[in-house]
Amino acid sequence: MPLLEQIPSRLIKPAVFARPGDGAFSQLNALLVDERDVSRVAVAHALRQMGLARVKPVSSPDEARGQLRVQAYDLILTEYHFSMGETGLDLIEDIRARRLVPFTTLLVMLTGEAMHERVAAVVETALDAYLLKPVNPAMLEARLSRALAKKTALLPIWTSVEQEDFHDALSRCEAMIAQREPFWLDAARISAEINLALKRHREADGMYELVQEEQALPWARLPVSSPAADAGARGLDSEATGPEAGDTYQRLARCFIEDGDPAAALNALRRGVSAIPADLTRLQSLGSLAFLLGQVDEARQVLDRAVRLASGNRPIDPSTLLALVLLAAERAADEPMAAVDARAHADRLALDQAAHPDDSRLAILTEMATVRLLVLDDDKAKASAGLLALDARLEHPAFDLSCALHLLLLMRGLAAQGLAPADPDGWVRRVARRHAGTRIASSLLALALRQSPALAALVEDEHTRLTREIAEAMSMLLRADIPGAATRLEALLRDSRSPRIAQLAEGLLDRHGRHLSAIQTSELQDAIDSICPPNLRTRGHSPLLA
Numbered sequence: 001m002p003l004l005e006q007i008p009s010r011l012i013k014p015a016v017f018a019r020p021g022d023g024a025f026s027q028l029n030a031l032l033v034d035e036r037d038v039s040r041v042a043v044a045h046a047l048r049q050m051g052l053a054r055v056k057p058v059s060s061p062d063e064a065r066g067q068l069r070v071q072a073y074d075l076i077l078t079e080y081h082f083s084m085g086e087t088g089l090d091l092i093e094d095i096r097a098r099r100l101v102p103f104t105t106l107l108v109m110l111t112g113e114a115m116h117e118r119v120a121a122v123v124e125t126a127l128d129a130y131l132l133k134p135v136n137p138a139m140l141e142a143r144l145s146r147a148l149a150k151k152t153a154l155l156p157i158w159t160s161v162e163q164e165d166f167h168d169a170l171s172r173c174e175a176m177i178a179q180r181e182p183f184w185l186d187a188a189r190i191s192a193e194i195n196l197a198l199k200r201h202r203e204a205d206g207m208y209e210l211v212q213e214e215q216a217l218p219w220a221r222l223p224v225s226s227p228a229a230d231a232g233a234r235g236l237d238s239e240a241t242g243p244e245a246g247d248t249y250q251r252l253a254r255c256f257i258e259d260g261d262p263a264a265a266l267n268a269l270r271r272g273v274s275a276i277p278a279d280l281t282r283l284q285s286l287g288s289l290a291f292l293l294g295q296v297d298e299a300r301q302v303l304d305r306a307v308r309l310a311s312g313n314r315p316i317d318p319s320t321l322l323a324l325v326l327l328a329a330e331r332a333a334d335e336p337m338a339a340v341d342a343r344a345h346a347d348r349l350a351l352d353q354a355a356h357p358d359d360s361r362l363a364i365l366t367e368m369a370t371v372r373l374l375v376l377d378d379d380k381a382k383a384s385a386g387l388l389a390l391d392a393r394l395e396h397p398a399f400d401l402s403c404a405l406h407l408l409l410l411m412r413g414l415a416a417q418g419l420a421p422a423d424p425d426g427w428v429r430r431v432a433r434r435h436a437g438t439r440i441a442s443s444l445l446a447l448a449l450r451q452s453p454a455l456a457a458l459v460e461d462e463h464t465r466l467t468r469e470i471a472e473a474m475s476m477l478l479r480a481d482i483p484g485a486a487t488r489l490e491a492l493l494r495d496s497r498s499p500r501i502a503q504l505a506e507g508l509l510d511r512h513g514r515h516l517s518a519i520q521t522s523e524l525q526d527a528i529d530s531i532c533p534p535n536l537r538t539r540g541h542s543p544l545l546a
Contacts, residue, residue, distance in 0.1 A: 024051075024145075024148060025047075025050045025051040025052050025144070025148075026051045026052065026053060027074075028052050028054070028074040028075050028106075028148075029054045029056075029071070029072065029073050029074050029075070030047055030052050030054065030055045030056065030073060030074070030075040030076070030077065031056050031058065031064060031067055031068070031071075031073040031075070031076045031077070032044055032047070032055060032056065032057045032058070032077050032078075033058055033059075033060070033061065033063070033064045033076070033077070033078040033079060033088070033091065034057070034059065034077075034078070034079040034110065035059045035060060035079065035082055035083060036079070037059075039079070039110075039133060039134075040057045040059065041057075042134070042135065043077065043110065043135055043140075044057045046135060046137040046140055046141075047077075047140075049137060050137070050140070050141050050144070052075075056071070056073075060082065060084065061078075061082060061084075061086050061088075061090070061091040061094075064076075064078070064091060064095075065091075065094075065095065065098075065100070068095055068100040068101065069100065072102075073101070073105060074104075074105060074106060075105070075106040075108070075144070076092075076101070076105060076106070076107050076108070077108040077109075077110055078091055078092065078107075078108070078109060078110065079109075079110050079111065080109055080110065080111035081111065081112075088109055088110075088111075089109070092107055092109075092127065102158070102162055103158040103161060103162060104151055104155060104158050104159075106128050106144070106147050106148065106151060107127045107128050108127065108128055108129045108130070108131065108143070108144070108147070109127050109129070109130045109131070110131050110132075110133060110135065111130070111131075111132060111133065112132065112133040128147040128150070128151070129143040129144070129146075129147050131143060149182075149183075150183045150186060153176075153181070153182055153183045153186075154183060154186060154187065154190070156172055157169050157172045157173055157176075157187060157190055158190075160172060161190075161194070166194055166198065169190070169194055170191055170194055170195070172187070173187040173188070173190055173191035173194075174191070177191070177210070188207050188210060189207075191203075191207050192204045192207035192208055195207065196251060196252060196255070199255070201252065201255045201256060201259060204252060205252060205256075205264065205268065208249070208252070208268075208271060249268045249269060249271050249272030249275065249282075250269070250272060250281075250282070250285060252265075252268040253265040253266075253268040253269045253272070253285070253289070254440055256268060257440050257443045257444065258439045258440050258443060260443070262289065262292075262293055262443075262447060263293070265289060266286070266289050266290060266293060266295070269282070269285055269286040269289055270286060272285075272286070273286050273302070278309055280306050280309060280310060280314060280315070280316065283302050283303070283305055283306035283309070284303065284306050284316075284317055284320050286298075286302050287299045287300075287302035287303035287306065287320065287323065288303075288319075288320075288323065288405075289447075290302060291303075291323055291326075291327065291409065292405070292409070292444065292447040292448055292450075293447060293450075294450065294451075296327055296330065296331075299323070299327060300324065300327045300328075300331075303320050303323055303324050303327070304324065306320060307320065307321070307324065307345075317402070318349055318352060318361070318362050318365045318366075319365055319402045319403075319405075319406055321345045321346075321348055321349045321352075321365075321369075322345075322349065322365045322366075322368055322369050322406050323406065323409070324341070324342075324345040325342050325345045325346050325349070325369045325372055325373070326372055326406070326409055326410060326413050328341040328342035328345065329342045329372050329373070329375070329376050329413065330413055330416075332376055339376055342372070342373065342376060343373065345369070346366075346369040346370070346372075346373055349362070349365065349366045349369050350366055350369075352366075353366045359398075360396060360397070360398035361398040361399075361400060361402075361403065363398075364390075364393050364396065364398060364399060364403050365403065365406065367386065367389065367390060367393070368390065368403075368406060368407060368410050370386060371383050371386035371387060371390065371410065371414075372410060372413065372414075374386060375414060375417050375419060380417075380419055383414075383419060384419070387414075387419075387421045387422075388421075388422070390407070390421075391421065391422075391427070394407075394427070394430050394431065394434070395430075395434075395497060397530070397531060397532065397533050399434075400435075400499070401435045401441055401444070401499075404431045404434070404435045404445065405444060405445065405448050407427075407431065408428070408431065408445065408448035408449055409448050411424065411427070412448065412449070412451060412452070415451075415452070424455065425455070425458060428449065428455045428458045428459065429458055429461075429462060431445065432445055432458060432459040432461075432462035432463065433462050433465075433466070433495075433496050433497075433498070434496055434497045434498050434499075435498070435499070436459055436462045436463040436466060437463075437466050437467075437470070437496075437498045437499070437500025437501060438500055439463070441500075442459055442460065442462075442463035445459045446459045446460065466496065466498065466500070466501075469492055470492070470500070470501065470504065472488065473485055473488040473489050473492060473504075474504070476488060477508070477512070482508070482512045482515040482516065483515070483516060483517075483520060485508060486505075486508055486509075486512075486516055486520055486524050487520070489501060489504060489505045489508060489524070490505065490523060490524050490527045493505055493524075493527045493528065493531060494527055494531075497531045498531075499531070499532055502527075502528050502531050502532045505524055505527070505528050506528055508524075509521065509524060509525065509528075
């Protein structure tokens with residue numbers, strides 16, 4: 001979770017840190033979360049030996065939340081894995097979202113697993129340290145000393161942020177950066193986050209470029225320690241590439257797309273991949289946008305790399321395999337082996353679909369791959385029949401934005417082969433009517449149609465229309481006409497099948513449902529469920545929007 005995903009109002013009291021030195025730890029109030037009795041006792045003992053007189057050990061995330069509601073803590077150490085299914089990262093993200101801790105709280109992750117993916121996930125959460133078990137007391141003290149020194153140096157900045165004096169916070173960041181004071185790279189990260197939260201995208205990008213020029217990604221290398229002295233454990237530190245770098249670049253790319261600057265978005269994603277080279281989501285995001293922008297060589301190389309890294313052991317979005325089918329098919333005329341690649345990726349899609357016959361989204365993507373292979377085989381009659389079958393899929397609940405983007409990319413590739421659906425304009429309008437409810441979604445859809453300006457204009461038309469209709473419906477709320485707003489949203493939802501309108505309708509039910517009749521509530525919920533079934537709501541995003 002980004003540090004400034006939501007700029008906070010007042011949080012609980014900031015921690016009061018002493019300058020690092022003798023007795024510094026004695027002022028800290030620590031919360032230790034670990035369900036393993038032996039480990040919890042050992043770490044608590046090590047903390048007390050360091051001088052922390054106030055250490056509260058708890059055995060579960062729920063106990064930790066209960067403590068945070070009644071007591072402020074300067075230091076939180078949590079195990080990564082819990083048997084109930086929730087992780088330490090889930091706990092950290094939740095307490096940040098609930099604003100149970102100030103920015104100044106020291107956050108440390110403990111785990112017995114030295115996995116690169118685990119480190120990368122912790123890195124993106126911007127924790128202060130990550131220690132491998134069994135915890136060495138001397139190493140724990142060294143890591144906490146460094147984290148305490150950093151928090152102390154940055155405390156004036158965080159104090160300004162929590163007082164909502166963002167101008168002062170940015171000025172303090174700039175002063176640290178200009179003087180290259182200790183932890184100035186952390187100040188650069190905070191400055192970038194503040195600028196991004198304030199929608200000052202260029203200023204945020206400038207901070208990232210500054211750090212990149214320093215060859216200093218990560219901005220402040222996440223401490224990863226273990227008593228083990230093997231190369232694998234040491235290698236983790238070198239692979240931990242930047243607190244929340246990948247996620248920050250992802251959000252920055254979204255901002256640039258919304259601002260109409262996809263080239264800058266592509267560069268942001270490239271830097272995100274350089275920050276965490278093995279992150280599958282970042283690779284798929286970069287490859288997807290490169291494909292939309294016509295950078296087909298880069299798209300193929302990046303998406304191929306993602307598939308190789310997955311190696312069947314890590315999840316890969318099926319839309320990535322479809323993109324590789326489309327990219328390979330486009331090269332087949334000049335490179336005969338590309339046809340082999342296209343079929344190989346399509347075969348993997350088909351195998352996945354056979355293994356998951358109830359996955360409707362996967363079935364839709366597989367059908368698109370089949371149509372492209374039929375054109376590759378010059379069987380345009382069957383390909384036309386396949387397009388006709390896809391026509392019925394446009395209203396399917398599983399036909400998400402990712403499916404929509406790849407359908408338009410399929411149309412783009414087929415147009416070069418002289419093949420098109422019976423009503424291209426109608427397809428584009430139906431797709432846009434459903435998925436162009438937000439600026440970023442409409443921008444991505446238009447990018448997929450960049451070679452057909454007339455079709456891209458249809459996307460903008462539908463976006464404008466949807467925006468106006470949504471505004472009309474929501475204006476009824478401002479007039480306290482909640483039943484009228486619900487009726488209008490239900491009609492829009494059934495007409496457009498838009499996930500964006502479904503979200504608004506859900507929000508209306510959550511906040512104002514008590515003002516609706518039982519019948520109207522049921523009808524609106526039925527409309528939501530018919531378009532966004534509960535089993536599909538957490539799946540199917542384009543990797544670019546993850």
